[in-house]
Each structure stands twice: as C-alpha cells, then as structure tokens.
Amino acid sequence: MVQLEDIIRARGRIMNIAKKTPIIKSHQLSDRVGAQVFLKSEHLQTTGSFKIRGATNRVMQAKEEGARLVTAASSGNHGQAVAYIANQLDIPATIVVPTDANESKVNAIREYHGAIDYCGTTSAERIPRAITLAEELNGVFIPPYDHPDIIAGQGTVGLEILEQIENVDTVIVPVGGGGLSSGVLTAIKEKKPNIRVVGVEPELGHDTKISLEKGEVTSVSGTDQTIADGLRTTQPGDLTFPILQKYMDDLVLVSEDDIRYAMSFVMERMKQLIEPSSATTVAAAMFEKINLSHENVVCIISGGNVDLSKLDHLLVKTVE
Known part of the structure; x- marks a missing residue:
C-alpha cells in the first residue's frame, strides 16, 4: 500500500512539471452551501487536469x-498527461x-505528439488494448x-491542500478508478x-459505491452513459480499493442534472470552465449530499478539458 x-x-x-495549483473561493457558492467552500483548482494544472501528477511520476521512473x-x-486527461510528459x-x-x-x-493528445488508437467506450475495453500494444x-x-507511482503522484494534491488552507474540516474528491x-x-x-x-x-457510474457496499471490487455496466466522462470506470482498482476501504469516510452520488447545474454555476458565477467530472464535488456540496454546515470545505476540481462543441448539452440555466 502507498x-x-x-x-x-x-x-x-x-x-518541475506539475504546478502547485491555486485555491479559489466564491462567496456565492459558500452562501449557497452554508459553509466556507474552497476549490482546489486542478483545471488550471499543466495539461488541464490532476493527471499530470501521477503520469509524470510513473513515466519518469519508467x-x-x-x-x-x-x-x-x-x-x-490521463492520455494527455502521458503524451505530454513522454x-x-x-x-x-x-x-x-x-x-x-x-x-x-483527443486533439490535445495529438498536439503533444501522442499517437491515437480508438477502442470501445469503457476502461474495461481500453486497458487490455493498451497493455497488448505495449507488449507488441x-x-x-x-x-x-x-x-x-500513479497513486503517489496524485496524492500530492492532498499535500498541497493541507499547506494552502488552515483548519480544513472536509475534503470532497471525485472517484473514478480511485x-x-x-x-x-x-x-x-x-498527516491529519x-x-x-x-x-x-x-449515479450512472457508481461502481465504487457498489464495491464498498459489497466489500469487494465489483464491476458494473452502463457507466459510459454519464456526462462525467473522466469517471466512466467500470470498477475501482485492485490497489486503490483497499485504500478507499481503509480511509474514506463516506461516498455519495450525484445525478446528471446535479452535475450540469454545478458546472453551470461555477462557469456563470466564478468564470471557471470545469469538466463535468470536476463538477461532481461541487454538486455534492450544493445539493446537500453531505452535512457541511459552517465547515471549511475543499472541493477538488479535477480538470477543465471540456469539448466546447458540447457546452450547450452540458450547461443549464442557474438563475430564474
């Protein structure tokens, strides 16, 4: 275990590759939630997501x-990060x-001189293909x-949060493969x-929730239907799952409508373009999935790589 x-x-x-990303605060978001809400802004990271941290750590050692x-x-996002550091x-x-x-x-991967190979719609299809290509x-x-190495690299987000914000009560993190x-x-x-x-x-990608309830890694289908494309894993990892079991205090689910609203709120009120996967953490805070009253809360914003041609499908009206 890491x-x-x-x-x-x-x-x-x-x-020298991954930035120490800033903390952003919105008074409107904090008022809405009834807590002091801070956004750990990995959408402003090199390649536009937290993935550069783990990818850099692993590729350098490889x-x-x-x-x-x-x-x-x-x-x-992981592909962009690997292509960039490679x-x-x-x-x-x-x-x-x-x-x-x-x-x-995909365009960003190509700009980082990465070759593209298309395969299926889920990680269960992509991963075996990538392993086969590596062997060939x-x-x-x-x-x-x-x-x-990936887990350790991503963990540097947690170190920064502890250094940047005093008296943190709750950290909300999106969960894909873990x-x-x-x-x-x-x-x-x-540390704390x-x-x-x-x-x-x-809700359409709740493989970790099911796995935690069953006490073992469990695969689910249909995760490719969520707009949170960075969280479309079919099951948590064999290495990540025991850590989630050991340390995670709770895991909550948000709907597609919740995600759209949170993403739209952050864009309209905070002028920050974030991915649907990132918006899950804000949605969990906004729609009272967690009791956060009067706390200091950090929502991890995992990335900001959005296909602009699909914004009309992702955004909703937040002011009546």
Missing part, C-alpha cells in the same frame, strides 16, 4: 528503468481512447490509476486523520 513517504518523494520528482515507448488507456522526455507514446472520446482531449511494441503500459481519491486519502489521513474525506460518484 505510504505518505511515497507521496513526498513523488512531489520532489514532479515539481524511463529510468529503460522504457523506450509508453502506452496508456484514457478517456482523455514528449518532454523524448519517448514515443500511444494512447488508447474510447470511440466517443471528447474531441478536445516492446513498451511500458502506464496505468490510469492502479499503480503505486487514483486521485486514494492518493489524497493517504496524504491527508496519514481527523479531516473528513468524502468521495463522490455520478
């Missing part, structure tokens, strides 16, 4: 191990993306979440165990 020391080492390794090519399976290190990268991938994310091309597969959430949990719970950490999933 330890706090692994996250601290990862921070030193990635510090290069040290002699890798001459890397592959990844991604709905977009390009920085002069390593070819092939990214396996879903057939319905966000076009802006004598490369190294860079997992999207289920690897100690790389971000397990890393943040490890960083926060091993009294801080509550709550995960959030879309």
